[in-house]
Amino acid sequence: MSQLTLTYFDFNGGRGEPARLALCLGGISFEDKRFAFPEFAEVRKSTPFGQVPTLHVDGVQITQSDAITRYVGKLAGLYPTDTYQALLCDEVLGAVEDITIKLAATFGLTGDALKDARTAFVAGPLTVYLRWLQSQLQAHGGQYFADNRLTVADLKVFGYVRGLGSGNLDHVPTDVVEQVAPLLNAHMRRVGETPAIAQYYARLAG
Structure with a gap:
């Protein structure tokens, strides 16, 4: 190894x-x-x-x-071995990366400029991407994004959704995912309850 x-x-x-x-x-x-x-x-x-x-x-x-x-x-x-399922996985990875870049563009701003940029981000791109991700989750069975099982696509969405609800992003409501794409919140909780992931965070917290 x-x-x-x-x-x-x-x-x-x-x-x-x-x-x-x-x-x-x-x-x-x-x-x-x-x-x-x-x-x-x-x-x-x-x-x-x-x-x-x-x-x-x-x-x-x-x-x-x-x-x-x-x-x-x-x-x-x-990561899927089937090429089409790998494509679905990559599509989600790319989408989350896109919206991460759009959020990152607001870092470094302060005051009203930050508030205005984050408000526009939430109302525009973030809402579009969250709704698309929810539709993809539904289209592929409602549990996972690809391959009918946990893949890195789920891990990337899990991390992003978890971050949006963390309260660490000024002017991004912590309930934005619940309001816009509640199935993604359910997905986040389900992934977070995976024993190895729950144990991982428990170790870090301890």
Whole structure:
């Protein structure tokens, strides 16, 4: 087995979380290299594009969060082998990445500028993407996004929905998912109750 080191911020969420969860679910040994936000200025100097997460595989640095998520998903048996189901999985990964980028564009704003940008984000793009994700979930059986089982697509949506309800995003109502796409909240709770995931967060909290 390759030596794996995943480098990402020291919080539970964001682009690194699906890979962390996949590795945990797969029982795959890896170094969970976390750093505090003030350290990012130094950490980013060692990355190709000044961003994280990165994954070192036997010392070779890999960038791009969805590529990392797919790779560890394959290692953990959480990525479809059927090409069409893999396409459905990738579609969801890409959609969540798109809306993550749109939210990220509001970071760094303050005061009324932040409030206006976040309000527009919630009313516009976020609502569109959440409703689409809910429709995809319904179209594929209502439990999972692809392959009739838990995949990294579910882990990515889980992390994003969990973050929206965390209260850590100013001017994003914590009940926005419940109001716009309640099936995604039910999905988040179901994924979070997966024993290995519940135990993972319990360990971190302890």
